[in-house]
Amino acid sequence: KNEVEQSPQNLTAQEGEFITINCSYSVGISALHWLQQHPGGGIVSLFMLSSGKKKHGRLIATINIQEKHSSLHITASHPRDSAVYICAAHSGSARQLTFGSGTQLTVLP
Amino acid sequence: EAGVAQSPRYKIIEKRQSVAFWCNPISGHATLYWYQQILGQGPKLLIQFQNNGVVDDSQLPKDRFSAERLKGVDSTLKIQPAKLEDSAVYLCASSLLRGPPYEQYFGPGTRLTVT
Numbered sequence: 159k160n161e162v163e164q165s166p167q168n169l170t171a172q173e174g175e176f177i178t179i180n181c182s183y184s185v186g187i188s189a190l191h192w193l194q195q196h197p198g199g200g201i202v203s204l205f206m207l208s209s210g211k212k213k214h215g216r217l218i219a220t221i222n223i224q225e226k227h228s229s230l231h232i233t234a235s236h237p238r239d240s241a242v243y244i245c246a247a248h249s250g251s252a253r254q255l256t257f258g259s260g261t262q263l264t265v266l267p
Numbered sequence: 268e269a270g271v272a273q274s275p276r277y278k279i280i281e282k283r284q285s286v287a288f289w290c291n292p293i294s295g296h297a298t299l300y301w302y303q304q305i306l307g308q309g310p311k312l313l314i315q316f317q318n319n320g321v322v323d324d325s326q327l328p329k330d331r332f333s334a335e336r337l338k339g340v341d342s343t344l345k346i347q348p349a350k351l352e353d354s355a356v357y358l359c360a361s362s363l364l365r366g367p368p369y370e371q372y373f374g375p376g377t378r379l380t381v382t
Contacts, residue, residue: 162309191370199356199376201310206370244309254323255371257309 161185162247164258171265177232179261181245184226189248191255192219192230194241201244204230235265269293271374273359279380285347288377291340292361298322300371301334301344302358310358316342317364349381 162183171177183190192204205212205219207228212219216235221228232239242262246255272291280286292299297318302310313332315322319339327334331350336342346353356378360371 193373199304199358199378201358201360201373201376203370203372246309254312254315255310257311259307259309 161256162245162258164245164261166261167259168262169264171235171263173236173265173267175235175265177235177239177263177265179230179243179245179263181228181230181258182226183228183245183247183256185247185249185256187247187249190221190228191246191248192228193244193246195244195260196241204243206248232263237265237267240264271359271361271372273357273374273377275377276375277378277380279382280349282351282381283348285345286349286379287343287345288357288359288379290342290344290359290374292342292359293372295363296361296372297339297364298362299336299342300360300362301342302360304356304358304376306355313344346379349379351381354379354381 218231304310
């Protein structure tokens with residue numbers, strides 16, 4: 159069983175819809191990352207959070223440490239949001255990331 | 268500030284051939300990571316360097332993969348000989364060494380196809 163589980167694996171939405179991607183982890187963490195990967199392969203860090211909630215533009219990330227669960231929300235989704243979204247747990251003294259398998263998001267115009 | 272640089276971006280080789288990837292991290296980042304990302308999966312750590320020393324290479328297939336970071340700056344990852352299952356995107360990332368868990372900055376990746 160993967161230590162970081164994401165759902166759903168694939169998500170198709172219409173432009174303007176509110177989107178939620180979920181991440182559950184079983185390891186103790188010091189921080190959790192949400193990353194965005196476009197088809198070219200490069201990965202961009204969206205958020206790093208260890209408690210509460212962070213917001214950047216139309217993106218919101220929340221984390222519940224007690225429940226070991228995090229969510230990424232996208233408000234007013236747009237086709238340019240189409241990408242793979244990956245959550246990754248930061249744990250251990252070696253500062254390593256354990257990655258989920260990603261959620262492929264497609265936003266249709 | 269320049270990001271993490273990787274080259275080449277794409278490489279196609281036949282099985283049993285060798286290949287090398289290069290990574291130049293963000294200036295001042297002491298920690299460097301190489302990841303392998305197979306299609307449809309999240310990245311898997313192959314090796315982590317701290318300056319020019321290896322912190323973790325437990326998931327590196329050492330019979331065919333090798334990596335070095337001789338001067339504690341740029342790094343090379345080599346596969347010799349390649350197998351079909353090595354087809355993947357190879358990502359390099361870097362981060363600061365000390366303090367809270369700093370985020371990792373990723374390069375654009377090298378997409379390897381082994382035929």
